[in-house]
Amino acid sequence: MILVTGATGTVGREVVRQLVEAGRPVRALTRDPAAAAAVLGDGVEFVAGDLGRPETLPAAVAGADSVFLLSGGGPETPLHDANLGQAAAEAGVGHVVKLSIIGAEYEFTDLVSTWHLAGERALRQIGARPGGPAWTFLRPGEFTSNARLWAGPVKAKGTVFWSQVDTPVAVVDPRDVAAVAVTTLLEPGHQGQTYRFGGPEPLTVRERVAKLGAALGRELTVVDVPIAAARDAAAKSGRQPLVVETTLGNLTREEFQVHAVKVLPTFEKLVGRPPLTFDQWVADHIEIFR
Known part of the structure; x- marks a missing residue:
């Protein structure tokens, strides 16, 4: 049995x-x-719980081999990770x-x-204790799916409002x-490993928007928005302003610009195929922009 948390999110589902x-x-x-079942469909067992409520986790991890x-x-x-790690350790x-x-x-x-x-x-720390679970940490870069945030402005005005639009990132x-x-x-040999990986090519926001426009058959414009304004817009849309400001602020950091642009062999070595391109993501999700 494999327990999945965040199961209805972009990656989890x-x-x-x-x-x-x-x-x-x-x-x-x-x-x-009930709501999760409507999203995920058949073939999945569901358990009610919350990483912030440790008393709900023993039932979730009972009988699980991995998480x-x-x-x-x-x-x-950090607290949620520790809660899950402790429950996993106690459940074996x-x-x-x-x-x-x-x-x-x-x-x-940041x-x-x-x-x-x-x-x-x-x-x-939990894994180092007797009976503690082995760990593997996945460290991807920015997701291609962040482009979903452009759907409303693209449909309404043909414009993308974003920050640091000329910083290339190998989106995944x-x-x-x-x-x-x-x-x-599912495969052995990954315990105790960390994997940093990203997408197949570094693209700026301008380049991604140009690809999206080509797929839509229309020209889109890009407006470079100050980070503070992006934070305020996030607050109005219900997203966490601090998280948005921090994420966008990273784009101005020299160390981020050095590392986020790298195209790494990690994904292909692990999975055995090249990573999907931004063009493929756009083709598979084009209807949300029409």
Whole structure:
């Protein structure tokens, strides 16, 4: 049995889909099992619980061999990771695969990277105890699916409002992130490893928008928005302003610009195929922009 947290999110639901496709028993931890069942469909066991409520976790991890841990990117991340790690240790779970972040690889000092790095450290400490679970940390770069945030302005005005639009990033498809997770969950030899990976080519926001426009058959414009304005817009849209500001602020950091542009062989070595391109992601999701 494999427990998946964050199972209805962009990466989590794809992890579930790929595990079910591989014929593996999957259990999804969710606050609302009925709603999750509507999203994930058949072939999945559901358990009500919350990483922030440790008393709900023993039932979630009972009988599980391994866990895919997606704990978000807020200040609660270290506590949530520790809660899950402790429950896994007490239940005799053998392996926890945590979805982390590029900044943990290079110890960036922004808040989101710091939170994930603290979560990793908590899992390392728990794993080092007798009976503690082995760990694997996945450290992808920016997701191609962040382009979903452009859908409203593209449909309304043919314009993308974003920050640091000329910074190239090797964006990675969430389906590929899930493929790495599934590989490390199902194949031996990944315990105690960290994997930094990204997409097949570095692209600026301008270049990504141009590709999207070509797929739509219309010219799109790009407006470079100050980070403070992006933070305020995030607050109005219900996203966490601090997380958005930190994420966009990373684009101005020299260390991020050096590392995020790198095209790495990690994904192909792990999964056995090239990573999906941004063009492929656009082709598969074009209807959300029409």
